[in-house]
Amino acid sequence: MSESNGSGMGGGGKCPFATRRGFLAAAGGLIAAVGAGPNAEAATDTKTVAAAKPETIVEPFWGRHQGGIVTQAQKHTYFAAFDLTAKNRAEIVELLKTWTAAAAQMTQGKPARPIGSDLSVPAGDSADALDLSPARLTVTFGFGAGLFVKDGQDRYGLAAHRPAALVDMPRFNGDQLAQNLTGGDLSVQACADDPQVAFHAVRQLARLAYDVAQLRYTQTGFLPNSPEGTTSRNLMGFKDGTQTPPEKPTADNPLSRDDVVWVEAEGGDWMRDGSYLVFRRIRMALEHWDRTVVDFQEQVIGRRKYSGAPLGAEHEFDPLDLDATDKEGNPVIPDTAHVRLAAAASNDGAQIFRRGYAYNDGTNVTAERWPPWRQGLEYDAGLLFLSYQKDPRTGFIKIYENMAKLDMLNQYTTHVGSGLFACPGGPAEGEFIGQRLFEKA
Amino acid sequence: MAAFIRTIAAAALSAALTSGALAADGQGFLETIKRHTTLTSAVPENGDQNPYAIVVAPVSAGLIHKDDVLIDNFNNDANLQGTGTTIVAYNPATKKTSLFAQLPRDLAGCPGGVGLSTAMTMLKSGWVIVGSAPSTDGTTATKGAGCLVVLDSNGKVVGTLAGPTINDPWGNMAVVDNGTTAILFVSMAGFDVPDYRKIDPATGKPPIIAKATVLRIELAIPEGQPPKMVSQTVIADGFGQRADKDVFMIGPTGLAIGPDDTLYISDALANRVMAIPNATKATTSAGIGREVTKDGLLQRPLAMCWTPNGHLLVTNGLNGQVVEIDPANGKQLYARWIDANKAQTPPGSGDLFGIAMTPSGDGFYFVQDEVNTLVVAR
Numbered sequence: 001m002s003e004s005n006g007s008g009m010g011g012g013g014k015c016p017f018a019t020r021r022g023f024l025a026a027a028g029g030l031i032a033a034v035g036a037g038p039n040a041e042a043a044t045d046t047k048t049v050a051a052a053k054p055e056t057i058v059e060p061f062w063g064r065h066q067g068g069i070v071t072q073a074q075k076h077t078y079f080a081a082f083d084l085t086a087k088n089r090a091e092i093v094e095l096l097k098t099w100t101a102a103a104a105q106m107t108q109g110k111p112a113r114p115i116g117s118d119l120s121v122p123a124g125d126s127a128d129a130l131d132l133s134p135a136r137l138t139v140t141f142g143f144g145a146g147l148f149v150k151d152g153q154d155r156y157g158l159a160a161h162r163p164a165a166l167v168d169m170p171r172f173n174g175d176q177l178a179q180n181l182t183g184g185d186l187s188v189q190a191c192a193d194d195p196q197v198a199f200h201a202v203r204q205l206a207r208l209a210y211d212v213a214q215l216r217y218t219q220t221g222f223l224p225n226s227p228e229g230t231t232s233r234n235l236m237g238f239k240d241g242t243q244t245p246p247e248k249p250t251a252d253n254p255l256s257r258d259d260v261v262w263v264e265a266e267g268g269d270w271m272r273d274g275s276y277l278v279f280r281r282i283r284m285a286l287e288h289w290d291r292t293v294v295d296f297q298e299q300v301i302g303r304r305k306y307s308g309a310p311l312g313a314e315h316e317f318d319p320l321d322l323d324a325t326d327k328e329g330n331p332v333i334p335d336t337a338h339v340r341l342a343a344a345a346s347n348d349g350a351q352i353f354r355r356g357y358a359y360n361d362g363t364n365v366t367a368e369r370w371p372p373w374r375q376g377l378e379y380d381a382g383l384l385f386l387s388y389q390k391d392p393r394t395g396f397i398k399i400y401e402n403m404a405k406l407d408m409l410n411q412y413t414t415h416v417g418s419g420l421f422a423c424p425g426g427p428a429e430g431e432f433i434g435q436r437l438f439e440k441a
Numbered sequence: 442m443a444a445f446i447r448t449i450a451a452a453a454l455s456a457a458l459t460s461g462a463l464a465a466d467g468q469g470f471l472e473t474i475k476r477h478t479t480l481t482s483a484v485p486e487n488g489d490q491n492p493y494a495i496v497v498a499p500v501s502a503g504l505i506h507k508d509d510v511l512i513d514n515f516n517n518d519a520n521l522q523g524t525g526t527t528i529v530a531y532n533p534a535t536k537k538t539s540l541f542a543q544l545p546r547d548l549a550g551c552p553g554g555v556g557l558s559t560a561m562t563m564l565k566s567g568w569v570i571v572g573s574a575p576s577t578d579g580t581t582a583t584k585g586a587g588c589l590v591v592l593d594s595n596g597k598v599v600g601t602l603a604g605p606t607i608n609d610p611w612g613n614m615a616v617v618d619n620g621t622t623a624i625l626f627v628s629m630a631g632f633d634v635p636d637y638r639k640i641d642p643a644t645g646k647p648p649i650i651a652k653a654t655v656l657r658i659e660l661a662i663p664e665g666q667p668p669k670m671v672s673q674t675v676i677a678d679g680f681g682q683r684a685d686k687d688v689f690m691i692g693p694t695g696l697a698i699g700p701d702d703t704l705y706i707s708d709a710l711a712n713r714v715m716a717i718p719n720a721t722k723a724t725t726s727a728g729i730g731r732e733v734t735k736d737g738l739l740q741r742p743l744a745m746c747w748t749p750n751g752h753l754l755v756t757n758g759l760n761g762q763v764v765e766i767d768p769a770n771g772k773q774l775y776a777r778w779i780d781a782n783k784a785q786t787p788p789g790s791g792d793l794f795g796i797a798m799t800p801s802g803d804g805f806y807f808v809q810d811e812v813n814t815l816v817v818a819r
Contacts, residue, residue, distance in 0.1 A: 171488065173482065173813070174488075176519070288784070291786070292783060292784055296783035296784070296788075299783075328476055329476055335478070335479045336814070370784065370811050371785045371790060371811050372785060372790070406814065408782075410812065411811060
């Protein structure tokens, strides 16, 4: 969306608050009053941003692929799934146009819509990101099965275009999925280095969807400020993400990240250059984990806790030796260790690209599912698992089928939410997200 | 699940050696065991959890191949105890696991419904008999008396046994199988077991009810027809049983019939192994019988089986060990940590239920209740 279009949406006439910068200038002295630093000012529009190393705070929105998939992970995410209440396909198209325009604006550090000057009406943007950097915001859209078919109904005449890979997720062993954390017709993954920027983005989009789509669930996530060049630790204290598809094939891994992530011709025109997102909300029994001796934690994961090295190796990036045995023939990396079961070598070469975050939703009363069956107030914290792949049937579903049954880590984790979304290829400037699907339909 | 066991198993073995003088003389079975290999998940498509009984098929019949390992599940997919309805079969030759039977949750003739327990056997005639100790919410607050269910070799229910002498068939069965006749020994652990929330103020735990029995059931098995009960006799009674919030209930669990017609019973709550003489012939109850061994390496003894050298293996409920006992003299020879899962304290606590020897006698199968797997130790 161009800036002039944005002005036009403000209710007609030239709006002084069409951008955050415009609003700040009009407010006069607000920057000083709120104590915002140079970054805040830099964020007010892209021109100023450009002077302040835009590559550090602005991620591209338009392009072959959607942002937020292979984009270097931002520190925070706000994930949302929506149920469509639209009466017809035209309303969905309109929503996607509006969302695309708003997301493009917000990734540039601008309000979702012009804020407007008329104080007697709701503003075009909630303004909670006004003085903030774009913080590398990306907004990634996905289509759930419910867009195509819901309860057996082809609500929007799109059933024939449902991709074969957009399957109904099978039930996995141990699943304790809550319906209010599962499914969804549309998904929005907002990621940014500032949690308020990420939330702001979803909040604006949800607001723009009133009467067409309603929130089904949301989930925040965060990453630690790990030192540059190191692998982040998850809430279990282990390095998480050592094994990830490389940017280019290596001697150890014949598949590049692009090979793993992007849909090619098999996805049809509208899914080409897109990817499939698997969302799982995985609660960790952290109290149980904290009572577990470290050497057993290492057996569960299959890696040393502090160095990240595979069992039987010395360094984090040493290869997994799944064939190594002790003198009695027992495997050095246990049969049911997490890394063994997740490894491509254990799954006919299957790989996925994980882009997960930790989550922490405070505490609530729960009953652990494993001995000693502890019950009481426990952390509702764990992993917001987000993974991208070109086909979930040969990605997450294939890999997790076996892990769900055998992984020792299952004694400490419970999957309580789940979703699968087809994320179309990125929009060219002037297009809206998923446009090629709707043109075809 | 093997490598992590190694360290602990070694430590446990050395601890056992200090307490069992015979070990140094090489007269035990457990000293020959070196490795534990996870064979399969016991979870079928419907998500049932908590594997309990293990039975090695004595014959090929219907869906079952000789030497298949049948495993039943006590919990449903929500992990509620007393609600599991499935039996899976692991084929050691193909290494494949398939669903053998999925019983209806509600079954006419089975009071309280179906929640498959540690009581299971397959007869040479191909019939499978399995116990139900049911609940609707995973606790004894909703428990029913249950029954014994008879299935054909295709997993189809053909009948039930229920009545005043049957109340939560609980422990693994001891069986004398003569083909056209058979004798089953089944422990009953449900008589007057209250809601788990009823607490004995003296102990702070649910009360121990000394009403558990061992029922002997004599079957006639006419050619091509399901087994018929010819007679039943309570040959032992007065064992302790107790409701438990976490493990549903605790009662006599392991049964093994010896060549001298002595029936051995693991008395879980009293932490001992008892013996009942003349088990196939007795016409009255021997009460709790004679004590064979108590305490020592035992930590809530549960399932029990024979080794080829005439010793008993007993799994511990309060740690992940199996204990080898010479029943002739009551000596405890070794304890081996077969489930050293340190997700529990002590390792493997609450994890072991079923145990069965491999057909060749070179090792034994056991279930790891906490991770729903079948493991072989050799």
